[in-house]
Amino acid sequence: QKEVEQNSGPLSVPEGAIASLNCTYSDRVSQSFFWYRQYSGKSPELIMSIYSNGDKEDGRFTAQLNKASQYVSLLIRDSQPSDSATYLCAVIYNQGGKLIFGQGTELSVKP
Amino acid sequence: GAVVSQHPSRVICKSGTSVKIECRSLDFQATTMFWYRQFPKKSLMLMATSNEGSKATYEQGVEKDKFLINHASLTLSTLTVTSAHPEDSSFYICSADPGQGTYEQYFGPGTRLTVT
Numbered sequence: 001q002k003e004v005e006q007n008s009g010p011l012s013v014p015e016g017a018i019a020s021l022n023c024t025y026s027d028r029v030s031q032s033f034f035w036y037r038q039y040s041g042k043s044p045e046l047i048m049s050i051y052s053n054g055d056k057e058d059g060r061f062t063a064q065l066n067k068a069s070q071y072v073s074l075l076i077r078d079s080q081p082s083d084s085a086t087y088l089c090a091v092i093y094n095q096g097g098k099l100i101f102g103q104g105t106e107l108s109v110k111p
Numbered sequence: 112g113a114v115v116s117q118h119p120s121r122v123i124c125k126s127g128t129s130v131k132i133e134c135r136s137l138d139f140q141a142t143t144m145f146w147y148r149q150f151p152k153k154s155l156m157l158m159a160t161s162n163e164g165s166k167a168t169y170e171q172g173v174e175k176d177k178f179l180i181n182h183a184s185l186t187l188s189t190l191t192v193t194s195a196h197p198e199d200s201s202f203y204i205c206s207a208d209p210g211q212g213t214y215e216q217y218f219g220p221g222t223r224l225t226v227t
Contacts, residue, residue: 032213032214034215034216036218042220042221043204043218043219043220043221044155044204044218045218046215046216046217046218049213049214049215088154088155092214097143097145097160097208097214097216098145098157098160099145099157099206099216100157101154101155102154103153103154104154
């Protein structure tokens with residue numbers, strides 16, 4: 001059973017702080033990793049993709065991948081109340097393109 | 112770019128009727144589209160992979176005769192929930208991969224189905 005694990009939260013951070021979201025996956029052969037943001041009642045929105053070890057930055061978001069530890073994380077700098085949402089980690093295990101989602105981490109940014 | 116639409120956004124139907132949901136890629140062609148369902152406070156569960164010009168591939172436990180998928184063109188996939196029952200009430204979301212080798216999937220806005 002291929003699994004993607006996330007802490008369900010809620011994770012609460014003050015406005016302006018760094019929010020750190022973590023995800024582990026079970027299959028070592030995974031090559032493609034994604035972070036999606038989902039607001040309540042809406043569909044997921046892709047915010048980051050990462051494919052190789054190390055950091056990838058896009059604006060206030062930084063994705064970090066460590067394949068040896070089977071760990072991927074998302075850092076949100078200068079968190080804003082509008083970042084309050086559920087963040088879904090997703091992994092593709094094979095070239096068939098099927099995404100396996102974690103259960104999501106609910107982030108709450110307090111003004 | 113990479114915009115996916117769904118129609119309808121919300122539908123209420125009576126038990127025993129069928130409902131069709133359309134998923135369109137607006138600015139790209141998608142050989143493959145995916146259908147998910149999501150229950151409240153739960154993560155997305157893949158129902159099936161829709162392949163243009165061929166039969167859909169269903170995940171284990173998903174009834175292919177109940178959830179009919181047709182991928183008629185490179186920009187349109189449809190999901191028909193046949194003989195709907197209250198337990199089919201859910202948030203149905205499609206996604207599409209623009210096929211640029213990144214495996215990124217872009218999601219439609221979702222369809223909220225309520226069966227009474």
